Amino acid sequence: MSDTIVPETQNELPPETDASGVATLELPSESVLDQTDADTSSDRPLTIAEERQLIIDFHDPSNLRWNNLDWITLGWTVVMHVGAVAALFNFTWPAFFAFLVLHWLTASIGICLGYHRYLSHRSFKLRTPGKFFAMLCGTLSAEGSPLDWASTHRLHHQKSDQKGDPHSPNQGNWWSHILWLFAKPPKGHWERMHRIYTPELVNDPILRFFQKTEFFLLVGSGVVLYLIGGLPMLLWGLCMRMVVAYHSTWFVNSATHIWGYRNYETRDRSRNLWWVALLSYGEGWHNNHHAHPSVAPAGHRWWEIDMTWMAIRTWQFFGLAYDVKDQIPDRASRKAGIDENDAPADPIAATSV
Numbered sequence: 001m002s003d004t005i006v007p008e009t010q011n012e013l014p015p016e017t018d019a020s021g022v023a024t025l026e027l028p029s030e031s032v033l034d035q036t037d038a039d040t041s042s043d044r045p046l047t048i049a050e051e052r053q054l055i056i057d058f059h060d061p062s063n064l065r066w067n068n069l070d071w072i073t074l075g076w077t078v079v080m081h082v083g084a085v086a087a088l089f090n091f092t093w094p095a096f097f098a099f100l101v102l103h104w105l106t107a108s109i110g111i112c113l114g115y116h117r118y119l120s121h122r123s124f125k126l127r128t129p130g131k132f133f134a135m136l137c138g139t140l141s142a143e144g145s146p147l148d149w150a151s152t153h154r155l156h157h158q159k160s161d162q163k164g165d166p167h168s169p170n171q172g173n174w175w176s177h178i179l180w181l182f183a184k185p186p187k188g189h190w191e192r193m194h195r196i197y198t199p200e201l202v203n204d205p206i207l208r209f210f211q212k213t214e215f216f217l218l219v220g221s222g223v224v225l226y227l228i229g230g231l232p233m234l235l236w237g238l239c240m241r242m243v244v245a246y247h248s249t250w251f252v253n254s255a256t257h258i259w260g261y262r263n264y265e266t267r268d269r270s271r272n273l274w275w276v277a278l279l280s281y282g283e284g285w286h287n288n289h290h291a292h293p294s295v296a297p298a299g300h301r302w303w304e305i306d307m308t309w310m311a312i313r314t315w316q317f318f319g320l321a322y323d324v325k326d327q328i329p330d331r332a333s334r335k336a337g338i339d340e341n342d343a344p345a346d347p348i349a350a351t352s353v
């Protein structure tokens with residue numbers, strides 16, 4: 001861990017990123033954005049401000065109604081949980097070993113290293129083979145395509161525990177853990193999310209590839225597992241592995257915005273919670289992460305173990321990862337809080353995505 005002193009007046013983020021580590025995009029000023037035609041019933045294209053408002057309005061528990069359920073996500077989630085219970089009655093050691101390896105690959109390498117710290121926050125850069133492998137692992141986690149995941153996560157940082165946050169416990173603990181997934185998005189929602197929150201990624205050929213092939217890769221991985229080890233391999237290597245990874249990820253959204261301690265006074269409710277950090281390969285040091293989103297290591301004290309950071313360092317050693325933002329804030333900035341440095345009171349005004 002670095003002992004480098006970071007001056008309090010120095011913003012840790014490069015000019016091209018905002019306080020959440022979110023990429024910036026040249027957009028018209030708010031005054032221009034708010035100039036809408038008086039006739040809102042016309043077929044004119046929506047302004048950016050109106051598109052943002054649609055996104056904020058969607059992430060509200062009032063949209064979770066029986067006549068507005070995302071049956072595909074709900075059905076998939078139920079089937080995976082049933083499969084995980086069935087796995088308990090179909091145990092074999094090879095299947096359990098596959099569960100462990102695939103869980104680490106998809107959750108730590110795919111989600112934590114790939115989707116989160118690399119794609120959403122640009123905490124480091126990846127050579128093309130490393131990028132492809134990390135995105136493949138992330139896709140096989142069945143937590144959504146790279147673009148879906150990154151855009152949702154950037155929205156979470158921009159709106160943390162405010163209206164528009166996709167999964168804040170302010171809307172209820174169960175909402176933040178799982179229920180937020182099951183409201184059916186309005187037409188054009190994901191295109192809008194990608195355009196506004198991941199503008200620099202939408203035309204990336206590798207990400208487009210996984211956007212189009214996600215379903216086939218998931219089905220294909222299930223077929224391969226079944227052919228290798230029969231039903232136990234399918235149930236442990238896919239269902240149990242996904243369900244355990246799901247809840248670990250979801251605990252980061254729910255538990256670490258409810259329980260734990262804070263190293264930094266951030267404007268949200270984020271906390272550091274040791275058992276979530278263990279389950280989620282380091283992501284449970286969530287207050288550290290919200291305070292300094294673009295810093296690659298999530299553990300900022302010596303005892304805050306971060307397995308994903310170990311993987312990033314290993315990838316760096318082998319030349320797969322480079323330009324790693326590894327500067328952990330010094331104690332002075334930790335004590336003083338980071339609000340004046342990189343957590344502005346009005347994230348919307350401060351970011352141009």
Ligand SMILES: [Zn+2]
Nearest residue numbers: 156270286290
């Ligand atoms: Zn959070």
Ligand SMILES: [Zn+2]
Nearest residue numbers: 120153289293
């Ligand atoms: Zn993040």
